[in-house]
Amino acid sequence: MSFDVQKIREDFPILKRSVNGYPLVYLDNAATSQKPQEVIDCIVAYYSTYNANIHRGVHTLSQEATEAYEEARKKIQKHFHIQYPEEVIFTSGTTHGINLVANGFSSLLNEGDEILVSAMEHHSNIVPWQMLCERTGAILKVIPMNEKGELVMEVFENLLTEKTQLVFVNHVSNALGTINPIEEIIQKSHKVGAAVLIDGAQSCAHIKPNLQTLDADFYVASAHKMCGPTGVGMLYGKKEWLEKLPPYQGGGEMIKEVTFEKTTYAGLPHKFEAGTPNIAGGIAFGAAIDYLHKIGFEAIANYENELLEYATSELLKIKGLKIYGTSKKKTSVISFNLEGIHPFDIGTIVDKLGIAVRTGHHCAQPIMDFYKIPGTVRASFSFYNTKEEVDRLVKAVQKAQMMLS
Amino acid sequence: MTIATLQEELIEEFSLFDDWLDKYEHIIELGKSLPLIEDTLKTDDKLIKGCQSKVWLHAEMKEGNIIFTADSDAIITKGIIAVLIRVFSNQTPEEIIQADTSFIDEIGLKEHLSPTRANGLVSMIKQMKLYAVAFQAQKTT
Ligand SMILES: Cc1ncc(COP(=O)(O)O)c(C=O)c1O
Numbered sequence: 001m002s003f004d005v006q007k008i009r010e011d012f013p014i015l016k017r018s019v020n021g022y023p024l025v026y027l028d029n030a031a032t033s034q035k036p037q038e039v040i041d042c043i044v045a046y047y048s049t050y051n052a053n054i055h056r057g058v059h060t061l062s063q064e065a066t067e068a069y070e071e072a073r074k075k076i077q078k079h080f081h082i083q084y085p086e087e088v089i090f091t092s093g094t095t096h097g098i099n100l101v102a103n104g105f106s107s108l109l110n111e112g113d114e115i116l117v118s119a120m121e122h123h124s125n126i127v128p129w130q131m132l133c134e135r136t137g138a139i140l141k142v143i144p145m146n147e148k149g150e151l152v153m154e155v156f157e158n159l160l161t162e163k164t165q166l167v168f169v170n171h172v173s174n175a176l177g178t179i180n181p182i183e184e185i186i187q188k189s190h191k192v193g194a195a196v197l198i199d200g201a202q203s204c205a206h207i208k209p210n211l212q213t214l215d216a217d218f219y220v221a222s223a224h225k226m227c228g229p230t231g232v233g234m235l236y237g238k239k240e241w242l243e244k245l246p247p248y249q250g251g252g253e254m255i256k257e258v259t260f261e262k263t264t265y266a267g268l269p270h271k272f273e274a275g276t277p278n279i280a281g282g283i284a285f286g287a288a289i290d291y292l293h294k295i296g297f298e299a300i301a302n303y304e305n306e307l308l309e310y311a312t313s314e315l316l317k318i319k320g321l322k323i324y325g326t327s328k329k330k331t332s333v334i335s336f337n338l339e340g341i342h343p344f345d346i347g348t349i350v351d352k353l354g355i356a357v358r359t360g361h362h363c364a365q366p367i368m369d370f371y372k373i374p375g376t377v378r379a380s381f382s383f384y385n386t387k388e389e390v391d392r393l394v395k396a397v398q399k400a401q402m403m404l405s
Numbered sequence: 406m407t408i409a410t411l412q413e414e415l416i417e418e419f420s421l422f423d424d425w426l427d428k429y430e431h432i433i434e435l436g437k438s439l440p441l442i443e444d445t446l447k448t449d450d451k452l453i454k455g456c457q458s459k460v461w462l463h464a465e466m467k468e469g470n471i472i473f474t475a476d477s478d479a480i481i482t483k484g485i486i487a488v489l490i491r492v493f494s495n496q497t498p499e500e501i502i503q504a505d506t507s508f509i510d511e512i513g514l515k516e517h518l519s520p521t522r523a524n525g526l527v528s529m530i531k532q533m534k535l536y537a538v539a540f541q542a543q544k545t546t
Contacts, residue, residue, distance in 0.1 A: 352429070375457070
């Protein structure tokens with residue numbers, strides 16, 4: 001297998017730019033990925049040649065746009081191994097998908113029902129459930145993690161009871177990179193009759209799941225994490241579940257018939273797609289999936305693993321550097337701190353050297369509380385990063401350490 | 406010294422550095438030399454919101470002037486506070502309220518003024534001015 005990273009880099013126009021006088025090293029891929037020319041062109045083509053509202057007009061443009069949009073839905077369906085296209089709901093992103101499900105469960109939960117979330121969730125996978133609990137009187141329980149940043153599965157099993165209605169975990173933690181054992185979590189949750197939502201925001205760019213064999217009840221992801229545009233994402237829900245949940249927002253597109261007395265809702269997926277969606281975004285989401293398939297998910301995973309191993313061993317050569325999240329199963333995310341130095345200071349110096357990393361709590365404050373730290377520096381690698389870029393990061397961190405200690 | 410002269414002085418001091426590395430090294434030095442706030446004053450009500458790093462700011466009146474002391478858990482932030490304190494501490498409330506802050510730009514710390522940077526330079530200045538307004542109100546009542 002030949003993985004020509006230099007050739008791949010040619011596909012991403014942004015990688016040619018410089019920052020603060022240095023060639024950009026973009027290591028904030030866990031926040032959002034960069035976009036290949038193909039995806040950018042796809043958006044331009046939509047607005048310059050067939051921009052029209054979808055599912056509405058009989059005119060040619062509208063039909064072309066509708067076809068392209070529905071074609072994208074099928075690409076998503078195929079990519080995630082989803083049984084029916086109507087089980088794919090276009091959303092504005094992971095956060096929207098989670099809120100849609102949480103809101104739907106308001107009418108299905110009773111006081112005293114229990115919801116489990118993991119200790120390593122993104123705020124977007126904590127707050128909606130807290131709000132749901134406030135509305136319904138359900139109780140939120142937390143699956144703890146250990147020092148390595150892995151879920152403690154024995155405790156999870158003890159927390160699962162017939163009261164458990166819902167279980168939410170991210171496939172991969174954005175702050176630590178841990179790949180959670182979602183197969184096992186889904187199986188065990190189903191044994192007590194609980195539904196499971198998997199947050200795929202951090203895994204979708206690295207791991208291609210088979211949602212049918214996985215048997216997840218819900219799965220959410222964002223296009224912008226997988227080389228697609230911002231403001232669009234997907235929610236998968238098993239048909240039975242999506243039929244049971246009430247609509248989230250009312251509006252055009254989601255209705256069958258409207259009188260002032262009563263409205264009948266449209267069938268799936270339109271019931272959950274009120275209003276004019278992000279049409280260009282949806283179509284470009286499809287283009288991003290096509291692009292990733294051309295590179296190949298296996299090739300991506302292999303190469304990113306190589307980068308992760310190289311970066312981990314190089315960074316650990318720096319005295320006083322500690323990595324948070326040391327699970328054996330990880331995606332290419334390294335969260336770290338230097339002894340006695342605030343992550344914000346490191347981020348500031350490293351940015352001056354043209355390197356984009358994230359600093360702070362990464363929307364996962366409970367994890368920072370667990371380690372009793374104010375935050376970390378997070379470098380997250382993608383298949384278009386190189387070992388030379390890892391070397392530049394290491395040098396920059398060393399420079400920061402020299403200046404700051 | 407007046408706020409304006411102190412600002413002039415800082416602009417001159419920072420103009421000696423022509424590259425960012427030296428400038429940041431200087432900020433870090435200033436951070437290290439900042440007289441620390443007493444630990445008993447590092448309470449949550451003294452914390453400034455909107456900073457990625459923690460910043461505690463304390464103000465008291467002495468002979469008509471406001472004395473600021475501050476601390477941060479991040480050294481670059483501390484260096485920036487040191488700059489602010491040099492300019493604004495030991496001045497009257499009126500002078501602080503009226504002070505112009507464009508010197509930040511001139512000493513090349515403009516990037517830290519961006520509210521999206523979340524290091525709270527903007528919040529710090531705002532908090533200092535708020536203290537000044539509060540002390541002024543106390544005086545007149
Ligand atoms: C694990 C996880 N969940 C949810 C989100 C939220 O995704 P979005 O902002 O695209 O809705 C993110 C984004 O950082 C994430 O990493």
